[in-house]
Every structure is written in structure tokens, then in C-alpha cells.
Amino acid sequence: MSESPYIQARNRVISLVLYALLLALIQWKVISTGLTPNENAIWVYSGFASLLFGSRLLNPHFTPPADAATNSFVALAAIAAGSLVVPAESWDLVLIWAIAVFCTVICLLSVIVLLMRVPVGIETRLWVGAADRAVRSLGSPSVIFTILILACVWLFHRTRTDEAIAILTAWAVIVALRPVEAILSFLGWIDGQFQTIQTEEVIGQIAAHQSPGIVLVRQLGDKTVPRGTPLVVADNNGPWMLGVALNYVGRDEGNLLRVLTARLPDGLKDRIGKLPDPRGAAMALALRATPEELADVPAIQWINRLCGIVVSDTSLEYVLFEVTEERDLSEGRLVEVRIGDFHVIFQIIEGLTRENIVQQKNTYGYARAKARKIGRWDTDAGKFVPVKWLPKINSPVFMLPSDEAAPAADAIGHFPDTGFGVSLDISSAVTHNTAVLGILGIGKSYLAIELVERMIADGIKVICLDLTNQYGQLLAEFLDPAGEEAQRLALVHAGQGGAAHQNQEQGGSHLAFRARVIEQLRAFVDPADQRRLRVINPAQFEVTRQASGMFNNNANMATLTPTEITAIISDAALMVCQEMGMTGQARVCLVYEEAHSLVPEWNSVIAEGDKAATARSARAILQGRKYGLGCLLITQRTANVTKTILNQCNTIFAMRTFDDTGKEFLSNYIGSDYAKILPSLEARHAVVFGKASSCENPVLVRLNEREAFVGAFRAIYPVPPMPVPLAANDAAMPPLAENDLNDDIPF
Secondary structure (H helix, E strand, O other): OOOOHHHHHHHHHHHHHHHHHHHHHHHHHOOOOOOOOOHHHHHHHHHHHHHHHHHHHHOOOOOOHHHHHHHHHHHHHHHHHHHHHOOOOOHHHHHHHHHHHHHHHHHHHHHHHHHHOOOOOOOOOHHHHHHHHHHHHHOOHHHHHHHHHHHHHHHHOOOOHHHHHHHHHHHHHHHHHOHHHHHHHHHHHHHHHHHHEEEEEEEEEEEEEEOOOEEEEEEOOOOOOOOOOEEEEEOOOOOOEEEEEEEEEEEOOOEEEEEEEEOOOHHHHHHHOOOOOOOOOOEEEEEOOOOOOOOOOHHHHOHHHEEEEEOOOOOOOEEEEEEOOOOOOOOOOEEEEEEOOEEEEEEEEEEEEEEEEEEOOEEEEEEEEEEEEEEEEEOOOOEEEOOOOOOOOOOEEEEOOOOOOOOOOOEEEEOOOOOOEEEEOHHHHHHOOEEEEOOOOOOHHHHHHHHHHHHHHOOOEEEEEOOOOOHHHHOHHHOOHHHHHHHHHHHHHHHOOOOOOOOHHHOEOHHHHHHHHHHHHHHHHOOOOOOOEEEEOHHHOOOEEEOOOOOOOOOOEEEOOHHHHHHHHHHHHHHHHHHOOOOOOOOEEEEEOOHHHHOEOHHHOOOOHHHHHHHHHHHHHHHHHHHOEEEEEEEOOHHHEOHHHHOOOOEEEEOOOOOHHHHHHHHHHHOHHHHHHHHHOOOOEEEEEEOOEOOOOOEEEEEOOHHHHHHHHHHHOOOOOOOOOOOOHHHOOOOOOHHHHOOOOOO
16 A cells, blocks of 8 residues: 655655755766856756656656757756757757657647637547656656756766766666665654554464455464454455454364454555555454544444344344343343344344354354344434434444433433433324233333323323322313312212113113213313313213113112223214314323223123123224314233224324233234333333334333423423312203204213
């Protein structure tokens, strides 16, 4: 590799000074007239002076036509001055005229080329191209002034043998031998060895190439090469490469060191070019380089985060990588791999051990990790954007640095140990339905409470059907206790009693109860009503329906189950939303807490009427999207919830679960790989996937802590003031509209 332009320029200046001193010394000590300007000094003043400045400073590599014209004109002037002391009608004068004609032709031809050549593009005229090439070669300082110097020796110094020998020797040294340049180049090479190679420079021989980007080095000696050590992979059969020591992968007539290769940075190419050529085989040499020279090499700059290399069987969705550094790796951690021009994020979801045979019976055991593609982080959009390709094999894999996520109002959680948040389109979460699935005690209800608060902040009315009575406590800031109690008593009153009727479907109190529910929900959904939250426990009401035909003006009455009351409320919510017309935005969300008890699967019902009731609730959810109605379903028993609703949940929060039915169901949504890790999920962790998520692929997320969420979210979306409380007499049962008593759908 050639020296840098700076070093070349420095060496030319040094050689010019030394050669100029040599010429001055010869002129002073050897030439009889010394430094006196006359015909005996033409060679030094015009010849060598112009030769040195032209070939060392002005035209070190090539001679453009303008410089060729200058060189020939200066030589013509010098030879014209010498003609004054040459006898007339002599052969010496003929020589001078021949040189003068040559210089004149070169000068004129250079001027013609300058005037006639095309300023931009390619010259297609043969005569112009030939003239250009001629003046560049014949008009160079070496040619012009070699002719001039030889002429001066013949004309003015041929009678003095010592002068002729001294001048010709100086010409040979400067033009042909160039000893100063050779010495400076050698000294630069010696300096480069000290700067480039460490004392223990030879690491070992290249034993194998694992294309692209990996070589195995059979190490010489037993000294350990630390991970991240910069190396030079010197190979006469290909370009020299920068290497980064990764790890040892077994033995093969010596320790095998795996080295990741990359192109040489520009700052190192000059010094690397001074290294001795390897003899016989490619070698790996230790490299001494400054941090600035290695600033563009991620494998060295991020060596503390380098955790593996991409291996075979990587696909568009997953990356498989061999783990070279296990420290801090864990399920759910994010890693980074380059795909094209992007740094793409993957999430580790699985790990396993593998073994390779190195040579004969020598084996090498290692861990292989599997990570699912998340995408590239778009800072402006605040989310991950898909990258639809896969990384190259042997690409380095970097672990993202741990970063304690600060609470963010728009994030439902963060990727574990990172600052990357996952947000939710809360309107889509309602209209396209959302499910929170997992066992007891892992944070389902707190997640549901957070989602409800986000809905309230977005202007969505929320109706919580809660058998646990915890929503009223955790969301007390959004409720008017007196008004809630008044409305609850109104529903209790509507459900009491109930007379027998000749038409069995109209007997009991369920029609009056349904009418009261419709009335309350119609008022609640009205945009003029500032209330955003209703909490109803379907188990608190005793509502009756006629279970048999009339006999002696009497009939058997049956009490509705919570599932049947849930159906009444779901049906009423659909009705009041339909009255408001179609919309693409969420209006009302039905929260089914303990959904396995409110909307059970057909084979998990307690009473026979629950099957028809669940079908009514499911119908409300199926038809509700175009009217702004959706649901949030929370359950710990996936198998016991009606799949008619569950299959309509387009966004899923899958938390820790053990039952095979639940894992099998969730594998259809989040994939079998994520489904396998559900039994080992920590509390407050969930796999999130669906239309409402800011990530297009399933992701494992660390959910928000309740206190952190409240502090961050309410700073931006404070709790709205409560409307004027309802008086007890305002909640008394008013006259019911006749059409509100019609219920032509039997339980």
C-alpha cells in the first residue's frame, strides 16, 4: 500500500533540499568558475534547479500540457543564453539549434493542446489525443532538462573531465538512483513496524475461512488473546482485513481462535501497507491502533455488547445466533443486528445448547439463541418499523445496553431492561376488542385498570362488569359514590318482584330490569353526560324470569344468573350505541372481569339458560364495532371463555399461563415460540400482539408499575372533575317506554 499524500510531500521536500545542497556543493567545489553566473553554471541554475522543482514539487506524478509548455520555454531560454558563447558555423551551434527547435515544438504543441482539447468529457479526435500524450511525456522535467544538462556537459565541460564526471554523476543520482527517496521510504517502513506491530506480533496461521466475515486462527503459543483484540488478517491471496478476536472454539493442532473480519479503516491502510508480507500461508497479526483509527468499527467500539454471531437457518422472522458472550443474556432481552443500512432489533425468546465437531473427536460446545424480529426503532414515530429482510450469516450480534425505562404516559410497558416503550392505540383496542389472559396474581387486573383509565382519558365511556368489586375501589377517583349507589338501587328495585304472565316470555322482572338498564345506559352514553365510568356487579341483582306456564294465576319464577344479566347489559349497550349511528371511533367499552363467569364457553355454563345468554353477549360484541362498541375481556381460564368473543379479540395480552388449552389457543395469535415461554413469564410481564399495539409482531413487555403509571399519566391527563351527584329521588324509577318492555329474545 502506498504512503499517505502528506508523507510523500514531506519526503519530496526533504529530497529537494538535500539534492539542491549537493548541486551547490559540486558547482562551488568542482566547477572552475564556482558560483559565478556564466555558461559553466547553466547546468545547475537552469537544468538541475528546474529538474528538482519540476519533478519533486510541481509535477511529481505526471506533467500537464501547461507545465510542459513552461518547462520547454525555460529550457529554450537557457539554451539561447548558451548560444552566445558558442562559435558560429560550428557543430556545437547545430546542436543548440536542434535543442531549440525541440523545445519550441513542445511549447507550441502544448499551447495548441490547451486551446483545442474539450474542456469537459472525452476527447475523440485522434490528433488532439496524440498531441496531448506527446507533450505530457516529452515535456516532463526529466526529459527536457536531461537533454539540457547533457548538452551543457558537451558544450561547456567536455574539456574538464572532473567537471563532466561530477555533473553526470549528479544527474544519475537525482534522476536514476534517487537514494534520498529510498532511504526515507525505508525509514518510514521501520517507523511503521514500531507503530503497527506489537512485540508478540504473530498470533497464528489462518486455519479456515468461514465466509463471509469469519476466520479461524490456529494460535502459536499458549498466551490468551483477549476478546476484542484488534488484529490484521494478512493474506497474499486476497485483501488484507481488520480482525477482531471473538472467542476460542476448540483445538486443532493448537487453540482455535475465532476472528470476526471487517474492511480496514482508511486511517490504518497506510501503516498496514508497511507490514512484512506473510510467507507461505495467511497469518493473523496483533495490531496496535488508536481509538480514533478504530472509531468506525462497531465490533471493536461495541465489544462489551457483542454477544454472538448470526448462524445458519436464520429466517425473515427470526435470527439464530451462536452465543459468544453469555453475560447478561436472558429471555426477553433485545439484541441488535445490521440488515442492509439499518440496525434492526430482535427479542430473545429461546436458547439451546449445540455441539460441533472440530477435528476427529475434538468437539466444541456452545449456546445458540433464537430471537424474533421486532424492527428498527423510528425515533420520530416513537415505534418500531418493519425491515423486510434478514441479516447476513456471521454478522455480529450486539446486546442492547440496559436502560432503566423512565415512566412514559403513552407506553403500556417497555422491553425488559431497555428504554424502548410499547404504546397502544386505545380506540383500536376497544373497537377491535382486547383480551388479558393469565393466571391469578400476575397483574391482570392492574393492567385492566390502566387500560380503563386510558379509555377514560380518550373520551371512551367504560362499563365495567365486575364480580370482584375491585374496580370501584381502584378507580374511585372516576366515580360518584352517591350517584353510583342511587343507580344501583334503581336497578335493584327494577329487578324485584315480577308477576306471572300469560305469555311466559313476559313474566318476571327481567323486562323491567332490562328497560331500566337501557334507560341508564342511554343517559350514560349521551355525550352531554360527563360521567365516563360505570361499575356494575351482575351478581348483586335478583332478577326473575317466568320458568313455566301460568296455573291458577301463578307460575314458577327463576332467578337470572350473572351470565344472563351480563347479556342484558351487553344487549342494552349495543342498542344505545346503534341509536347514535355508525362511527369509526370507540364510544363504549364493556369490561368483562372474570370473563369465564360472565361469558362462559358452552360446555362450562352453570345453568342451561347461560348458553343463550352468552350468545346474546357475543352477538353484541360481533355487531358493536361499527357503532363504536367493543370489549376488554379479562380471564384466568382461557378454556372456559366463549371462543365466539375471544376469537374476535384482535389485541392480546398473554401473561403467565400453564394450561395446555390456553397455550394452544394463544399459539395461534402469538406463535408457538412465544407460547412456550408463557409458563415461565415473570409477574407484570406479558406478550403483546394485535392491531392496537405499536409493534407489528408479538413482543415480550415489562408492564408498567401502577404507581409509576399514575404519576406519569395523570400529570398529562388529570382525573376529570365529577359532575353534580345524582339525588336519590332523581334515580327513582320513572315511567318506562312501552318499547323498552319488549324483549322478543328468550334466554
